[in-house]
Amino acid sequence: MITFEAVRKQFPDGTVAVDDLDLELPTGRITVFVGPSGCGKTTSLRMINRMLEPTGGTVAIDGRDVRSQDPATLRRGIGYVIQHAGLFPHKTVLDNVLTVPRLVGRGRERHRALELLERVGLPAALADRYPAQLSGGQQQRVGVARALAADPPVMLMDEPFSAVDPVVRGQLQEEFLRLQAELGKTIAIVTHDIDEAVVLGDRIAVFRQGGHLAQVGTPEELLTKPADAFVRDFVGRDRGYRGLSFQGSEGLVLRPLDGVALDEQGRPVGVDGTFRAGDSLRVVVDLTLTSPTGTAVQVDDQGRATGLVHHHDVVDLLEKRR
Ligand SMILES: Nc1ncnc2c1ncn2[C@@H]1O[C@H](COP(=O)(O)OP(=O)(O)O)[C@@H](O)[C@H]1O
Ligand SMILES: [Mg+2]
Structure with a gap:
């Protein structure tokens, strides 16, 4: 687990990029830092591998303060994609791919690359090929x-996938x-x-200007229970619709298969x-x-039709769950 404890980063010119950050990144999971430009996401990320040092608080990996570890050794255990x-x-x-294993001194490098x-x-x-001979998406894959x-x-x-078009x-x-x-x-x-945060994140940390953490939670929690107006605005007007991804369709009353x-x-x-019954x-x-016709057909695992719902039925179900 990676932990930020009361972490602060003030640059020499006085800019406070990260302020009093408490955050846990669970082992084996994806945590996404999201927020508008300039709110301290990159600064926070770079304090994990000591590309930047905090001016207050502690960043630790599995309980060990990263400052107690030699930067080169530390970075061997931390992949970095930009x-x-x-x-x-x-x-x-x-x-390009071999750059890293050579540093570590492993054998069978070409095969592994x-x-x-x-x-x-x-x-x-x-x-x-050379990087310039690849598309943006291919370059990102090499990274x-x-x-x-x-x-x-x-x-x-x-921002590993930000420079490529939406389809890629x-x-x-x-x-x-x-x-x-x-x-x-x-x-x-x-x-x-x-x-992107909702697609990729097991957990999402929403940052706001001044390097403050606005909310941290699962995608579902952010979409359905935004902590304040800032988060609500940031997750967007269609959050109600996106939030439906986390609501099961159980309890929908099926109509006869007329027509x-x-x-x-x-x-x-x-x-x-x-x-199907398990879909959102x-x-x-x-x-x-x-x-x-404003309707959808439910099928069983064999693809046989089991009933029909109208979009009014979904609205009714949401009313009932409220
Ligand atoms: N080396 C630096 N010196 C001074 N200010 C910096 C430096 N690096 C970043 N900042 C400032 O710190 C704030 C946070 O930057 P950054 O972490 O890069 O934001 P984000 O990744 O969320 O867009 C911004 O106001 C930025 O201008
Ligand atoms: Mg950034």
């Missing part, structure tokens, strides 16, 4: 592969979550994008999308809002 990947332009993709590239979704054929090269238990990522960003986020499900690293990610054509197995025909209300609402 926006635009920060690759060495004059080194090939492979050599190629394996890592494959893991982050890059074909081995790209290994001998992740490089950070993973020494197999560090901790990863710090500063979505793919990178998805692949990253798949990788993390296997690796179980302790990860801190900085972003200014609340949607729904079924095949011999009882599966609906000519329906764009269906939901957001899935159901998405379906009802895009269906010309």
